[in-house]
Amino acid sequence: MASTSFIDLSRFQFATTAAFHMTFPALSVGLALFLVICYASYCKTDNPIYLQMFRFWRNIFAVGFALGIVAGIVLTFELGLNWGGYSRAVGPVLGPIICLEALTAFFLEAAFIGILLYGEGRVSRKVTMVATCLVALGALLSTAWILAANSWMQTPAGYKEINGQFQPTSWYHVIFNPAFVWRFPHQVLAVLISASWFIAAIGAYYLLKHRAAQFARKTMSIGLLAASLLLPIQLYVGDSTASYVSAVYQPAKVTAAEGNFANGNTGWNVIVIPNQAKQRDDFTLSIPHAGSVFVFHNFSGTTPVPGLTDFPKALQPPVWPTFYGFKLMIFAAWGMFSVAFIGLIMRLRRRMFTERWFLRLVLWTMPVGVFATIAGWVVSESGRQPWLVYGKLLVANSPSSLSTGELIATLVAFWVVYLVLFGAWVRHVAREVRKGPEELPPNSTDTASAGPATPSPARPPVPVGTE
Amino acid sequence: MVFFWMVVLLLALLTYVILDGYDLGIGTLTLFERDGDTRRGMLEVVGNVWDGNESWLILLAMGLWAGFPDAYATALPGLYLPLSLMLFALIFRGFSIEMALQRPGFDRVWGRLFGLGSLVSAFAQGVLFGGLLTGITVVNHGFAGRPWDFLGHGYALLTGCATVLLYAWAGAAQLQAKLPVDERRGASRRVRLLTGPVVLVCALSASLLPVATKARLRLDGVDRWLPFGYALLIAAGAFYVAWRWAGRTPKQVSFFAIAAAEAAGLLALVCLYFPQLVAPSVTIYSAAAGRSTLVFLAAMIGIIGPGTVAYGIYAHWVFRSTPPALNVAEPPPAANGRSALSPSN
Ligand code: HDD
Ligand code: HEM
Ligand code: HEM
Numbered sequence: 014m015a016s017t018s019f020i021d022l023s024r025f026q027f028a029t030t031a032a033f034h035m036t037f038p039a040l041s042v043g044l045a046l047f048l049v050i051c052y053a054s055y056c057k058t059d060n061p062i063y064l065q066m067f068r069f070w071r072n073i074f075a076v077g078f079a080l081g082i083v084a085g086i087v088l089t090f091e092l093g094l095n096w097g098g099y100s101r102a103v104g105p106v107l108g109p110i111i112c113l114e115a116l117t118a119f120f121l122e123a124a125f126i127g128i129l130l131y132g133e134g135r136v137s138r139k140v141t142m143v144a145t146c147l148v149a150l151g152a153l154l155s156t157a158w159i160l161a162a163n164s165w166m167q168t169p170a171g172y173k174e175i176n177g178q179f180q181p182t183s184w185y186h187v188i189f190n191p192a193f194v195w196r197f198p199h200q201v202l203a204v205l206i207s208a209s210w211f212i213a214a215i216g217a218y219y220l221l222k223h224r225a226a227q228f229a230r231k232t233m234s235i236g237l238l239a240a241s242l243l244l245p246i247q248l249y250v251g252d253s254t255a256s257y258v259s260a261v262y263q264p265a266k267v268t269a270a271e272g273n274f275a276n277g278n279t280g281w282n283v284i285v286i287p288n289q290a291k292q293r294d295d296f297t298l299s300i301p302h303a304g305s306v307f308v309f310h311n312f313s314g315t316t317p318v319p320g321l322t323d324f325p326k327a328l329q330p331p332v333w334p335t336f337y338g339f340k341l342m343i344f345a346a347w348g349m350f351s352v353a354f355i356g357l358i359m360r361l362r363r364r365m366f367t368e369r370w371f372l373r374l375v376l377w378t379m380p381v382g383v384f385a386t387i388a389g390w391v392v393s394e395s396g397r398q399p400w401l402v403y404g405k406l407l408v409a410n411s412p413s414s415l416s417t418g419e420l421i422a423t424l425v426a427f428w429v430v431y432l433v434l435f436g437a438w439v440r441h442v443a444r445e446v447r448k449g450p451e452e453l454p455p456n457s458t459d460t461a462s463a464g465p466a467t468p469s470p471a472r473p474p475v476p477v478g479t480e
Numbered sequence: 481m482v483f484f485w486m487v488v489l490l491l492a493l494l495t496y497v498i499l500d501g502y503d504l505g506i507g508t509l510t511l512f513e514r515d516g517d518t519r520r521g522m523l524e525v526v527g528n529v530w531d532g533n534e535s536w537l538i539l540l541a542m543g544l545w546a547g548f549p550d551a552y553a554t555a556l557p558g559l560y561l562p563l564s565l566m567l568f569a570l571i572f573r574g575f576s577i578e579m580a581l582q583r584p585g586f587d588r589v590w591g592r593l594f595g596l597g598s599l600v601s602a603f604a605q606g607v608l609f610g611g612l613l614t615g616i617t618v619v620n621h622g623f624a625g626r627p628w629d630f631l632g633h634g635y636a637l638l639t640g641c642a643t644v645l646l647y648a649w650a651g652a653a654q655l656q657a658k659l660p661v662d663e664r665r666g667a668s669r670r671v672r673l674l675t676g677p678v679v680l681v682c683a684l685s686a687s688l689l690p691v692a693t694k695a696r697l698r699l700d701g702v703d704r705w706l707p708f709g710y711a712l713l714i715a716a717g718a719f720y721v722a723w724r725w726a727g728r729t730p731k732q733v734s735f736f737a738i739a740a741a742e743a744a745g746l747l748a749l750v751c752l753y754f755p756q757l758v759a760p761s762v763t764i765y766s767a768a769a770g771r772s773t774l775v776f777l778a779a780m781i782g783i784i785g786p787g788t789v790a791y792g793i794y795a796h797w798v799f800r801s802t803p804p805a806l807n808v809a810e811p812p813p814a815a816n817g818r819s820a821l822s823p824s825n
Contacts, residue, residue, distance in 0.1 A: 072582060075578050075581075075582065076575070076578045076579060076582065078578075079531075079574050079575055079577070079578040080574075080575055082531060082534070082574060083570055083571040083573075083574035083575060084571070086534065086537065086538060086567065086570060087567050087571065089538060089541055089542060089545075090541060090556065090563060090567060092545070093541075093545060093552045093553060093555075093556030093557070094556045094557060094560055094563060094564070095557075097553040097554065097556065097557045097622055097623060098553070098622070100545055100549060100552050100553045100556075101549045101550055101552075101553035101621055101622075102549075103549075104545045104546060104548075104549025104552060104553070104769060105546065105549060105769035105770055105772075105773040106773075107545075107546075108542055108543075108545040108546025108547070108549065108552075108769070108773070109546045109773055109776055109777050109780070111542040111545070111546070112539065112542045112543055112546050112777060112780070113780055113784075114542075115535060115538045115539045115542055116539065116780065116781070116784045116785065116788055117784060119535045119538055119539075120532065120535050120539075120788045120791075120792060121788075121791070122531070123531040123532035123534075123535045123795075124532050124791045124792050124794070124795035125791075125795065126531055127527070127528035127529060127531070127532070127795055127798070127799060128795065128798055130527075130528075131524070131527060131528055131581075131799070132798060135798055135799070136798060175770065177621075178549065178769075178770075180769070180770040180772060180773070181770075181772050181773060181776070182772065184772075184776055413553070413556070413557035413560075413622070413623060414557065414622055414623055414624065415557055415560055415627070416626075416627050418627070419560050419561065419564075419627050422564075423560075423564045426564070426568060430568055430571060430572070434571070434572075434575055437575070437579065438575075441579060441582070
């Protein structure tokens with residue numbers, strides 16, 4: 014059997030590569046929908062500003078999308094590379110789901126992304142519109158399938174165990190497992206919020222720099238509007254996820270997320286220094302009675318929040334990542350909600366585009382949505398520990414028999430490669446943003462005229478062949 | 481059912497090798513192309529299709545996982561190092577091509593990284609294929625060999641080189657069909673030039689296989705040697721056609737001939753190996769998932785597969801030629817006073 018430190022290394026590798034992957038879908042799913050909005054508005058109004066927005070965001074979208082793809086391919090292989098025991102056991106159930114993801118989502122995205130990115134000039138507007146919609150649809154489908162797979166690991170259903178393998182008995186129950194129903198909308202909202210915030214922040218940047226004013230206003234309005242509509246729904250869905258899914262199926266996860274070891278605390282912990290070895294918190298700072306309100310919706314604030322000591326020590330999830338992941342997500346949610354709310358009020362008083370402190374606030378909180386999304390995954394994954402398939406398959410029984418050297422070599426390589434690529438991606442986005450959206454044609458809204466047309470910085474002419 | 485799913489996976493493997501084979505090959509060839517404009521053209525040929533082509537790799541991997549979990553759980557750890565190398569190379573490649581295409585002209589850094597990533601991916605794929613052919617030690621449903629076993633005393637290095645050459649050959653044939661005419665000539669020359677070395681390494685790998693492998697290769701029974709014989713004949717014919725049609729019209733013939741040769745090679749291997757999947761001990765029957773999984777997969781492929789293939793073909797069709805066809809709806813994405821509007825073909 015593999016040693017604990019070997020398993021921890023393997024987990025660390027999976028967690029970091031998954032978080033890296035997650036960063037990009039968190040932006041590209043929302044950006045894909047945003048591109049749909051821009052292009053649809055352009056087709057409808059013929060206003061070139063929308064074409065300008067479409068082209069600008071498309072260039073940012075393209076590279077992030079590519080990174081998402083290659084990082085995603087890594088994850089699917091890692092399941093077999095590092096977790097051979099796991100892939101043998103769950104293959105019959107989860108394999109088909111990811112196959113379906115490939116068939117319905119990846120191929121769809123892949124086929125039409127080419128047209129979306131490079132089709133301008135080859136295909137009609139209508140085809141570009143359809144391609145953009147299909148890419149967005151693919152991204153959403155992909156979210157659905159991966160959430161179905163991951164949720165099955167959280168609340169397995171519709172299978173029987175034969176020979177150490179899970180064999181499906183009801184595909185309906187496998188896919189629509191109890192956790193999926195809440196976690197899928199939660200995830201969709203999460204990625205949409207992340208992207209909206211990112212978009213709004215870029216709009217704020219141009220407003221601060223007094224550049225491309227019309228573009229900036231539209232961009233920021235759409236971003237903030239989307240965020241302020243989605244956040245309240247997310248607060249509700251997130252709360253339901255906690256009380257319908259985690260509390261019922263994975264009580265240990267909620268307990269770890271609340272950070273109590275002992276029973277009897279009715280407060281809501283803001284800071285804890287957990288000491289899992291001694292089974293107590295070395296320090297807690299909590300808001301009295303609030304825990305009872307948040308967790309049980311008991312407004313008298315008297316129901317105590319359960320503690321981890323209810324569970325055997327060997328089956329407790331780690332408190333550090335679960336607790337702080339949860340806090341980060343919640344604070345990010347409330348933080349974004351407040352800022353969006355302030356924005357709404359200022360918008361109504363027509364001051365939103367000029368208040369510099371507000372614009373700066375939005376700009377500097379640009380990655381908050383993405384952080385919340387990753388933090389959310391840390392909660393759901395580390396709160397599932399020590400199980401891989403909750404209640405059925407322990408992480409300890411799942412790794413491949415590899416040499417530690419192989420594992421360390423790839424871990425280091427992943428970190429180096431990912432840091433370099435992440436740096437390059439950030440530089441690319443910064444460059445595109447500094448360069449700004451391409452100039453609008455000075456004359457008119459008539460974009461169909463050949464004229465001296467808008468030069469797209471990204472796609473210079475290809476030498477033309479004559480045959 | 482088990483047999484059916486094996487055929488589906490073989491078709492996925494074949495499609496992957498044909499499609500991503502040519503785009504990895506084109507990537508490799510950018511390293512040897514001196515003319516900047518041509519290199520840029522080569523990047524654009526790949527830019528529109530690499531994502532779709534790589535989706536076949538995912539389908540292949542996930543199909544293997546779903547249909548034959550034991551094979552997935554043993555082959556991947558057994559091929560850990562070459563697979564990881566391939567993943568790293570694919571990461572660099574996918575990222576750098578988008579970066580390169582976002583910049584005007586031929587971007588040195590990202591363009592070169594793209595070429596290098598393609599070369600290394602192709603090599604790693606050949607190595608891991610070689611490792612799979614020579615056999616993987618499996619005990620009790622788990623990989624039980626050592627990290628460097630896949631090398632098979634160097635046999636995998638040979639298949640690595642063979643794959644690089646084969647892909648480059650397919651890439652050149654594809655370029656011959658897609659580049660503008662005045663840039664086509666170089667590609668045709670490469671198709672002709674590469675034929676010899678490809679035949680040589682393929683023949684060498686084939687004849688060393690019986691010595692290098694731990695698998696039990698069989699050609700007894702007419703259902704094995706007859707298709708095997710046909711496969712060899714087809715491959716020989718296809719090699720000849722690919723070489724003969726280099727630089728002639730119709731310009732796609734070479735590429736399709738190479739695809740036929742790849743199909744024939746795969747068929748020959750299946751005749752030799754069947755039913756071993758992760759040779760020598762894991763067979764398609766011992767590794768297969770339960771009936772409910774296989775039936776579900778087959779139904780899904782039947783329902784969704786045709787649509788997937790149809791729009792995949794459409795996406796290739798839109799980009800059937802560089803440069804852009806007549807633009808009707810948008811301001812051209814690029815215009816420097818030169819006409820980017822003239823139709824080609
Ligand atoms: C919120 C949604 C979401 C989540 C939680 C995940 N992904 Fe993902 N994934 C996407 C949303 C997405 C996407 C937005 O749809 C991507 C990004 C770029 C793309 O083509 O699709 C994608 C790409 C992508 C690809 C490449 C697809 C292609 O070539 O087109 C693979 C193989 C995976 N993912 C696999 C995974 C695995 C194994 C995950 C779990 C650990 C995972 N994804 C989490
Ligand atoms: C107050 C509001 C929120 C509450 C109460 C909440 C609650 C939860 C809970 C309980 C989980 C764990 C689900 C499980 O594994 O069983 C979770 C996961 C997650 N949360 Fe939240 N959440 C909130 C807001 C947000 C926001 C604003 C975002 C991102 C913008 C977000 C992103 C995520 C993600 C990505 C996951 C992991 C995927 C999943 O398990 O569905 N959450 N959330
Ligand atoms: C992008 C989404 C995901 C993120 C960010 C993520 C994050 C994590 C984290 C943080 C861990 C480590 C938990 C710990 O050690 O405390 C982990 C482990 C793991 N997750 Fe995920 N996860 C994601 C989705 C998935 C999905 C969809 C699957 C399977 C289909 C999966 C399979 C695993 C496996 C096999 C491990 C290793 C064993 C374990 O520690 O549980 N994860 N992941």
